[in-house]
Amino acid sequence: MPVWLRDYSWRQTPSVVYVTVPGQDGRRLLGRPDIFCAEQYLKVNAPPFLFEAFLWAPIDEARSAARLEDGSVFFTLQKKEAAPWDSFLAEKVGKEEMQRIREDAVLRAHEKAKEEMDAKAIRKREHSKCALEATLKLEEAERKRVEDLKEEERKKATEEIEKWKEQNEKQRKLQERDPVDLIRKKQEDYEIRSGSGRAAQTASGTRGAGSSGNMFSEKLKEESVPGPRRAGSIQLKFTPRVFPTALRESRVQEEEEWLQKQAEARRVISTDLAELGDLSEEEKNPDWLKDKGNKMFATGNFLAAVGAYNLAIRINSKIPALYLNRAACHLRLKNLHKAIEDSSKALDLLTPPVPDNANARAKAHVRRGTAFCELELYAEGLQDYVAALRIEPTNKSISEDAEKIRRIIQETG
Template sequence: MPVWLRDYSWRQTDAAVYVSLSLRGVRVAPANIFCTDQYLKVNVPPFLFEVILYAPIDDTSSTAKIENGSVFFTLYKKEAATWETLVMENTDKKKMQKIRENAVLKAQEKAKEEMEAKAVKKQEHKKYALEATMKLEEAERKRIEELKEEERKKVTEELEIWKNQRNEKQREERVHQERKQTEKKNQKINKTMTLREGNYKNISLPTKVTGNIFSEKLQEESFPAPRAAGTIKINFTPRVFPTALRESRVAEEEEWLYKQAEARRAMNDDFSELDDLKEEEKNPDWLKDKGNKMFSTGNHLAAVNAYNLAIRLNNKIPVLYLNRAACHLKLRNLHKSIEDSSKV
């Protein structure tokens, strides 16, 4: 059996009614409240509060505030008036039952309308999303078509440039062949005129004529004109990767080339200072013996320098690391001594 709550307080203005209901520590949720234009119900087991209001209210704008086990209602009147009481008095059970049923039917109709409105709104959202997707696909298609058109124009321009270069090369070859033929023809004429000059030597000419007119003229015509200066332009075909850009290895190849260049540069820097050494100083064995002598004389720092240079020349000789570890031990560089010993 539910416990009917009779302890409540209310006050009113011409436009609204304020009802305060205390549930004595019971937690209330919005789902426990049911309100229509003339019916108000709060069901929080084991408590039950139910009233039929004195006059109709605007249930859409009315509010309920839940806090600290109490509910505070703000009910806005449909008509501005002063209520004599909060609850409709002198109502029999049949009338109350009918009001409850009407309230439930109105709530169901309202829920159905809200559901239909949500469905319509959801359908509109789907339609809007579909239209937006179609617009995006259309924009993407146009972008791809523009890229294809740009690529086609680029290829056409490159093909036109290649054709012009080929025609220019063919023209130069024709000019070269014509020059060769002209030179051969001039050589043939010179040979013929030389033979004629030999025949003319046996003929006595008048004393007034000096020199050979034919020989001078042919000598002038036998030499071709100087070749005109020009500039040859060479266009290299750009490198094109056959794979798609997302599958390309361009970045990896550039990174590999950069690392290789850095490694070569570092190697050149490391060994550039060794060029000033003498031939015997570039021998690891000679440096090892030099370090041994310095170690025996107590000059441990100089011995370390000798072993360092020998290791740079050949890092595959274990004795060098062992001797350097002994020097570091004498110099109290224990970490370096351990490191060299571990390498050995």
């Protein structure tokens, strides 16, 4: 049960109210307490301490602030109307009016959080659009560069082919001429280049002519051969197997059954997420969302934690821990009926009762019993605490709380 903080101090100016909430009996508020500030409602939740105030007049929550210093909470509240207050707390506020103010404050906080999430989603889509445009520009530039390289290589290849055709055409024309004249002309050109005269040719006789003819045919043959092709590399890519084991060592039938089950599960999840918008792969994983909600709960951001659990439940509604954790958030936010519903749903899923889920069932009974007690339904709350004790009979905390509830029932008759 929470320990209510009744001591506080306040002072005001025509437009600002300053409030100080110290710890109980000089004890400091440790950790990071949950501080909630609405138009006519203040709350400080630092287990086991709880402070709650319904204000005399509305304040501007957007310009108001709170800070934690030396174990105490200091509020700076900006008035909506610059006028002195007769009192800090509102007078003659009944339970129904208190509940209405709480629900209105939580509803407005939910709407504000939803607006922030929508704005964040819009910014994310804009960033994705900008990133996509930049990627398209880079791909277009790379494609143009590759096309230019291809065009350059094509031109080089065309020039080489044209040169090779010209050489073949020259050789063909030379072969069409008289072979004797061709040999004589080549021999004369050779003698001029080598520095020998006509006398050397006469002394050599027919043998020299035949030798020069062989040299010319070898040179002609060498000129007719095109140059070597340019070196290059070819990349081959193979479609990888889904399973890394070799085919001879794998169990093909079991692998195909597993792949079919995975495809069916992805199909079901994609069908359920069709209306959820553009989500990342992480945001489609209920376990990742549960861990994210747990981190937000640990930091005191209960509204955001509820949002993470809600999305995880929409993806997979058969995980008891999601309902159990969301029930804890609703308890912190005073959404008591929703806490009862989530705890009951978790108990329905935690079947059959086995030792592995005993701790979760005990938590579900305790959280539902706590919600009943907050609604002053102490008999129903005691039933849940007794059920939790049957599961964990050695838990002293549950036993002490159950005894307190019995005393409250006896005192109220």
